[in-house]
Amino acid sequence: MNRKKVVVTNRVFPETRSLLEAHATTVVNEDETPWPAETLLDHCRDAFGLMAFMTDRIDEAFIAACPDLRVVGAALKGYDNIDVDACTRAGVTVTIVPDLLTVPTAELAIGLMLSLGRNILEGDRTIRKEGFAGWRPALYGAGLDGATVGILGFGLVGQAIAERLQPFRCRILAADMAKRSSAAFPFVTFAEMDRVIAEADWLVLALPLTAQTQHLIGRSALARMKPGARIVNPARGSLVDEVAIADALAAGHIAGYAADVFECEDWAREDRPREIEPRLLGDGARTVLTPHIGSAVIDVRRDIELSAARSIVDVLAGRPPAYAVNAPAGTLLEVIEDAEPAPYKNISGGR
Incomplete structure (x- = not known):
């Protein structure tokens, strides 16, 4: 039997691999380090399916070089690194995992707030370096x-964060692009x-990261913030201008910045920086920085992978997959209407 080929770009759980291997010849990156773009392309030139992660850039040139590709099962919620329009034109279905990342990302956001406001990491460093007498x-800080x-x-993640803030008796303000009913959220x-x-x-x-939201929190927005305010970013690095954040911290205008995501990760930007702003790395007293661990909960990551794998298996079997964000010609798909992140666009220079 001529089995189709599926490529998995990052190391996955054994359950994920077993599911795919039962249906296709499967090539899996066995290492924690993502493949270089050239290696990924070499593996995918004759592939039918691709399980993609945030480290992969699936653009028009990539799609053109992979004529047999019919499905990209993204183990992602945000998919700004995938050119969905190019996939649609080429007959490639793109699926995402719309909701499994919501709760762990919201939990991490609360953890970042507590760590930053209460100087938890700085306290830990102090004890390890100086001892405890x-x-x-x-280390006086700020509570919630x-x-x-x-x-x-105020999509699913924003809502989950707001819900988890209620026990802290916060006053919650929200800017909601979708204009949801306030009756559903009386505490907001x-x-x-x-x-x-x-x-x-x-x-x-x-x-999400779009041309309109790139550097939304830049010098102008920072100047309008309260002196002493703090910023928490569990979403996309390029929502902020990291250089402007570092300047505002140095000037004492904002009191802290916590992030799980960074501008250097945002592959949709041709002009993205290639490293985290060094002054943020050097300011351990006023920053909390984590390595994109928003969904890094074992059971959640396994479920995310399995969801993406099932979508690929569905397309292999000729079935419409769940959670498609496009509908190429000749497919009968129900496209997700409330997928929060915009499809891939080259957003270089966008503000």
């Missing part, structure tokens, strides 16, 4: 109780983005 009047938390973006005050930015003690980003 008892209480001292040091009664604070005004502004959330930019919906407001225009400028008001949310201006009034927040904590500004939490829960937006």
Whole structure:
């Protein structure tokens, strides 16, 4: 039997591999390091299916070089690294995992807020470096109780963050692009983005990366923020201008920045920086930085992979997959209407 080929670009759980191997000849990256673009392309030139991750850039040139490709099962919620329009033109179905990342990302956002405001990492470093001789009047920070938390973006992740903030008795402001009914969220005050930015003690980003949201939090927005406010970014690195953030920290205008995502990760940007802003790395007292672990919960990651793998298996079997974000000609697909992230666009220079 002539089995079709499926390529998996990053190391996966044994259950994921077994599912795919039962249906296709499967090539899997066995290492934690992503393949270089040339290696990935070499593996995919004759592939029918591809399980893609955030480290992969699936653009028009890539699609053109893979004429047999018919499905990209993205183990992702945000898919700005995939040119969905090019996939549609080439007859390639793109699927995502729309909701499994929501809860762990919201949990991490709360963890980042607590770590930043209460100087948890700085306290840990102090004990390890200096030892502990008892209480001292040091490392005073900011709590969440009664604070005004502004959330930019109120999709599934924004909603989950707001729900988890309720026990902290926060005043929650949200800028909601979809204009959801306030009756469904009585604990949230919906407001225009400028008001949310201006009034927040904590500004939490829960937006997709598009040409309109790139560097949304740049010098102008930072200047409108309260002195002493803090910013938390569990969404996409390029929602902020990291250089402007570092400048605002150095000037003492904002009190802290916590991030799980960074500009250098955003493959949709031709002009993305190739490293994290060095001044953020050097400011351990006012930053908390984690290596994109928003969904890094064992059971969740396994379920994300299996969801993407099942979509690929469905297409192999001639069935419409769940969670498709496009509908190439000749397919009968129900496209997700509420997929939050915009499809891939080259957003170089966008603001």
